[in-house]
Amino acid sequence: MNIIEKIQQTQNITREELEQILTTDDEVTVEALRQAARGVANAIYGNKIYIRGLIEISNYCKNDCLYCGLRRSNPFAVRYRLTDEQIYACCEEGYQLGFRTFVMQGGEDGWFDDKRMCRIVSTVRNRYPDCAITLSLGERSHESYQALYDAGANRYLLRHETASPEHYAKLHPAEMSWQHRMECLCDLKKIGYQVGCGFMVGSPYQTFDTLYADLQFIRKFRPQMVGIGPFISAHDTPFAGQPNGKVSYTLRLLAIIRLLQPPVLLPATTALGTLHPQGRELGIQYGANVLMPNLSPTEHRKDYAIYDGKICTGEESAQCKVCTEQRIRKIGYEMVVDRGDYKAEEFKC
Ligand code: SAM
Ligand code: SF4
Ligand code: FES
Numbered sequence: 001m002n003i004i005e006k007i008q009q010t011q012n013i014t015r016e017e018l019e020q021i022l023t024t025d026d027e028v029t030v031e032a033l034r035q036a037a038r039g040v041a042n043a044i045y046g047n048k049i050y051i052r053g054l055i056e057i058s059n060y061c062k063n064d065c066l067y068c069g070l071r072r073s074n075p076f077a078v079r080y081r082l083t084d085e086q087i088y089a090c091c092e093e094g095y096q097l098g099f100r101t102f103v104m105q106g107g108e109d110g111w112f113d114d115k116r117m118c119r120i121v122s123t124v125r126n127r128y129p130d131c132a133i134t135l136s137l138g139e140r141s142h143e144s145y146q147a148l149y150d151a152g153a154n155r156y157l158l159r160h161e162t163a164s165p166e167h168y169a170k171l172h173p174a175e176m177s178w179q180h181r182m183e184c185l186c187d188l189k190k191i192g193y194q195v196g197c198g199f200m201v202g203s204p205y206q207t208f209d210t211l212y213a214d215l216q217f218i219r220k221f222r223p224q225m226v227g228i229g230p231f232i233s234a235h236d237t238p239f240a241g242q243p244n245g246k247v248s249y250t251l252r253l254l255a256i257i258r259l260l261q262p263p264v265l266l267p268a269t270t271a272l273g274t275l276h277p278q279g280r281e282l283g284i285q286y287g288a289n290v291l292m293p294n295l296s297p298t299e300h301r302k303d304y305a306i307y308d309g310k311i312c313t314g315e316e317s318a319q320c321k322v323c324t325e326q327r328i329r330k331i332g333y334e335m336v337v338d339r340g341d342y343k344a345e346e347f348k349c
Pocket of ligand 2: 061062063064065068069070071072106107108138
């Protein structure tokens with residue numbers, strides 16, 4: 001049994017195997033990994049790729065993550081927040097374009113308190129009962145997550161960022177806690193959300209040990225979604241000038257995650273598309289099955305500048321949708337417009 005077959009059969013990987021797969025120059029091994037991951041995705045989801053409409057509702061943030069261009073200490077960030085009506089207009093445009101999942105993402109912005117956010121979620125829920133509502137608004141209290149769930153949200157994306165508390169402390173200021181982030185993830189799962197965790201590939205101070213811990217955390221937590229993309233340095237942050245994450249590592253990790261948890265919903269991220277012109281297509285070929293085109297108002301897109309060089313900042317929503325569809329079709333896959341729910345038993349925290 002070769003290394004790829006072993007990972008596939010055991011749905012596990014050792015620290016040494018991880019390093020070997022990430023660093024190998026052997027194209028035969030990499031191609032075997034890619035084919036195994038794509039085969040597993042095909043067996044569960046066929047050639048279907050789910051699309052989610054991303055609405056970036058605010059770039060105000062009270063946090064100071066060292067890697068992010070939206071961190072509160074970046075005085076050059078041009079701040080904006082969408083009004084309720086602007087958010088509804090994005091959803092309506094998205095619905096007309098065929099989206100059946102809306103992802104509302106933003107910095108940790110106190111303006112979007114529970115009252116305001118619940119009002120928005122319940123309005124979208126009532127207007128589009130056939131759609132999934134995904135939130136990605138960072139760390140909130142258990143009561144807040146519960147209220148948003150009761151208002152109609154179904155899914156929550158909260159990357160764990162790193163499974164190593166020591167690594168977490170090098171990426172975040174002292175007031176942010178790894179423990180709290182983990183508690184948030186457990187709260188979300190207990191409440192009943194479909195939960196997405198994830199991490200940046202190639203973030204400063206990341207090692208094979210921390211990546212191994214990330215994969216073991218995913219195996220244990222069994223999220224419905226895993227969002228990974230390369231770290232990309234952002235100017236005016238403490239990590240400006242740090243090397244970007246590797247596309248090759250990101251693709252191989254996508255494939256490994258597909259093998260470790262076959263039914264997982266796995267996006268080929270915008271960050272991957274930013275570092276490589278065919279990054280998202282390659283992501284699909286390595287086992288990803290979700291794309292998240294941007295539905296935000298074009299006039300604000302360039303200001304949601306998490307990292308440098310982000311793609312899709314000048315386009316209209318319709319352009320991104322058509323572009324996404326064409327990219328998917330060109331490599332032999334089919335875009336599906338249903339909600340694209342997780343296809344396996346639910347796991348408890
Ligand atoms: N504020 C929420 C949070 O942090 O969970 C949601 C928005 S935040 C911008 C979404 C994700 O962007 C983070 O979880 C992080 O992994 C990613 N991100 C931030 N800065 C990045 C960078 N420089 N390169 C790549 N990804 C980055
Ligand atoms: Fe804020 Fe999220 Fe950026 Fe951290 S990653 S500074 S929480 S927007
Ligand atoms: Fe936005 Fe291609 S997905 S322009």
